Amino acid sequence: MSSSAENPTLTTEITKPSTEIATETAQSAKKINLKTSDDQIFEVEESVAMEFATVKSFFEDAPSSTDTVPLPNVPAKPFSQVIEFCKEQIKFKANPDETEKKKSNSEFVKEKTNEDLVEMIPVANYLEIKDLLDVLNQAVADRIQNRSVEYVRSFFGIDNDFTSEEEALLREEHAWAFEDVDED
């Protein structure tokens, strides 16, 4: 994340002179309002909001904007979990510790349901939070790796558009890949 020094876009609401290099406390003092697709407004600290590349570029394009930032593709439920992740990430930015970060990431995904993960992916993708996407992709890969086709279809909510003949042919082509699959 670039510091506020590079990007002194403090708005008139802030009483501090905008040229001053913002400190951690100054950053955390500022809040940004984000509105989800289901019309919920989240007030998040600027440092967290700047983790969302999409939001960051919104402020870069309109530095003095004081409006609530609309997030038309982001529903509230996964968004709150995304915020939870980013708050944790920020701690490691100030104090990098790869082992602790990995531990924290794996704990984050461990307690999430399959649905949570699948819902967070498009949000992380839309907000361009690369770290979170990497964590989610790996978590999903771990969960589906040894699973049956039927399980994974319901995992992602995929409609099977193959005819039964087409599917049978594909299963036959790689019959060995269907052996030793976990029970659903």
Added chain:
Amino acid sequence: MTESAKKNRVPEDVMMDILIALPIKSILRFRCLSKSWNSLITDKDFINAYLAQAKPLLLLRRWQDRQELYSLHLDNESLDRSLQFQNLPFRSEADCFDIIGSCNGVVCLSDIDHHGRTKSLILWNPTIRKHLNLPLPKLCGPHSATWGFGFDLSSDDYRVVRVVRQVSSKREFPMEFQVAFNGILHWLVYREENDNRRHSFVLSFDLSNDEFGEIMLPQRLARVDIFWMVISELDDSLAALFYRRDAKSVDVWFMREYGVRNSWDRLYRIQVDGFTRGMVFRKNGEILMTKHGSDEVVSCNPRTQASRNFGNLRRCDHAEYFVQSLSLLNESNEIDSRGKKKQQKGNVKLNSRSLGEEQVMEPGGGAGS
């Protein structure tokens, strides 16, 4: 969220990132998920992306009960086995297949009978358990041939190249194919000169421009019997391993500048216990060899002369770096009534060179015809 709202919410480029994190067995199974997943998996971009991130492993061929077994090993201190491939899904008419080489996760095997005739040429991707029988060139005369194998970036396809010795030509004798890297194949060849002395060199074939070349060996090696020599790749250039007659040492030469004869340098002399054959230069600087007799795998550090024997890896005659890939997934392996592969998009070109002649023959215009 309702089921219908959940549908297709995961964007395609993210689906690709999830798939790439999966083992190939899962990927093949998930072709069945839906048409869009199937087309994503079989897309060339995905196959290339998977290949690009695949971790290099060591492919070993070992022998057990007269069967050839192929296994993958981690390139770590103990060469831990990561995967045992299924037995070959095809049979050799001779005792065993010759491994011509491998690239992008595809092994090229030839079946050569006791008369030196090539009975079959096979491309095999053991990871996806798929193989293709290549049609043999129409011109298969009574001369010995040696094959080479590589991937040509410019045509985005595999190429199998044949070097033929013509009885009428100059007295040049191609030996086993050695190594391919950066789109250039390399064989060891010796030439008998008028005084009956032998002169050895490396024959190269550049897949990007279909040109053969000759690369000189260091002066000291040009006259030795190439039976005792192996050419390998080290840091994008050539290395020559030569077993000295005393059977107690192996000399390692390295061509610091590819193609420049003056840049050959002897890097090391390694003390070995009996005749030992080099197989591959490892990323950690060690050389993987097999010991004559037990054919036990030995990893030797040429700097410290320390070597480690792998008693659990006996009867090994081949090792090379290998990546697991989806290559050949889209190739059709239908065989028509004449026993030849039908024309397909990604056909494998065959090139031949008769030693003594400079031009390249492309029999039948490629393998697909």
